[in-house]
Amino acid sequence: ERSGDHRELFLAAVKAKKNVLLEKPMAIKPSDVKAMVAAGNRAKKAVMVAQCIRFWPAYVLLKEYVSSKELGKCKSLILRRQGGKGLWSPWYFKASTSGGAIYDLHVHDTDFVNFLFGKPKAVSSIGSIGGTTDRGVDHVVTNYYYPKSKVEAVTAIGAWHQHTTWPFTMGYTAVFEHGTLDFDLPRAQPVMLYTDEAAQEVEMGATDGWFEEIKYLVNCVEQGEKPSLNMIASTEISMRIVRAELRSIKSGKVEKVK
Structure with a gap:
C-alpha cells in the first residue's frame, strides 16, 4: 500500500479491534503520525510498525554487542543502505506518496x-533532491549527535538513485x-568480526x-x-529524527531533534 494511505488503514484496523503490523514508514505527515x-x-x-531491521539477525547481533559491552564501548558506527531506481509501482516515484528514499529506505537506519x-x-x-522521485530526498547522509560518553560518531547513508542494475x-x-x-x-561472508589478533567469520543462519518480526x-x-520491541511510541521518535534530517538538509545547519 502507499505510504500516504497508512493513517486511514491503520485507524480503521485499530477501530475494528484488529492486530496490526503496519508497513514502514509509519506516515509521512506529522499530523498523521500524531493521530496514529x-x-x-x-x-x-x-x-x-514493521521496522524489520530491529529483528534482522546481523543488527540483533550489533545490538547485543552494544548492550553487553563484550567488545567494550561502541566508539563509532557507520550504516549503509542503497538501492537502484528499480521498476516499482508508480507511487514510489512521487514524494507525496512514498516520501522519497529518506522515508522509505533510510528510515530503517535512522530507526x-x-x-x-x-x-x-x-x-x-x-541530501540530493529527486533522481528517482519527483521531489523527494533520494540520497541522504546524516550525522547523529550523542554525548561522547554514549558514542563518539554515528553516520548513516541512504540512497536509491543509483541506476537500475545497481x-x-x-x-x-x-x-x-x-x-x-x-x-x-x-558479501560471501556477510558478517565479520575483526580484532588485532584475527579476522573471524560470524555465522548468522538463514x-x-x-x-x-512476523514471528x-x-x-x-x-x-x-x-x-x-517495536512500540508505536519508539517509532514515532524515529519519525521525529527523520523530520530533523529534512530540516537540516533544507537549512544547511545542525538541527535539534524536537
Whole structure:
C-alpha cells in the first residue's frame, strides 16, 4: 500500500479491534503520525510498525554487542543502505506518496540508531533532491549527535538513485574498543568480526528480519501481550529524527531533534 494511505488503514484496523503490523514508514505527515500514535496507545490488540531491521539477525547481533559491552564501548558506527531506481509501482516515484528514499529506505537506519542509542540531541544532514522521485530526498547522509560518553560518531547513508542494475546493498561498520564488527549483505561472508589478533567469520543462519518480526508479533498475539520491541511510541521518535534530517538538509545547519 502507499505510504500516504497508512493513517486511514491503520485507524480503521485499530477501530475494528484488529492486530496490526503496519508497513514502514509509519506516515509521512506529522499530523498523521500524531493521530496514529494516539490510536496505537488506545489499541486493545497488538499493534506494531514493521521496522524489520530491529529483528534482522546481523543488527540483533550489533545490538547485543552494544548492550553487553563484550567488545567494550561502541566508539563509532557507520550504516549503509542503497538501492537502484528499480521498476516499482508508480507511487514510489512521487514524494507525496512514498516520501522519497529518506522515508522509505533510510528510515530503517535512522530507526535502528534510535533503537541502539535513543533519541539523538541533534542531526546534520546533506541530501540530493529527486533522481528517482519527483521531489523527494533520494540520497541522504546524516550525522547523529550523542554525548561522547554514549558514542563518539554515528553516520548513516541512504540512497536509491543509483541506476537500475545497481544491486541492493545494506550493512554497517561498528568500531568497538576491542574489535570491529562489519556487515555487508552482498558479501560471501556477510558478517565479520575483526580484532588485532584475527579476522573471524560470524555465522548468522538463514532467517531474516521480515520473518522474525512476523514471528515476534504472532507470538505476542498468541500470548495476549502487546509488543515491547517495536512500540508505536519508539517509532514515532524515529519519525521525529527523520523530520530533523529534512530540516537540516533544507537549512544547511545542525538541527535539534524536537
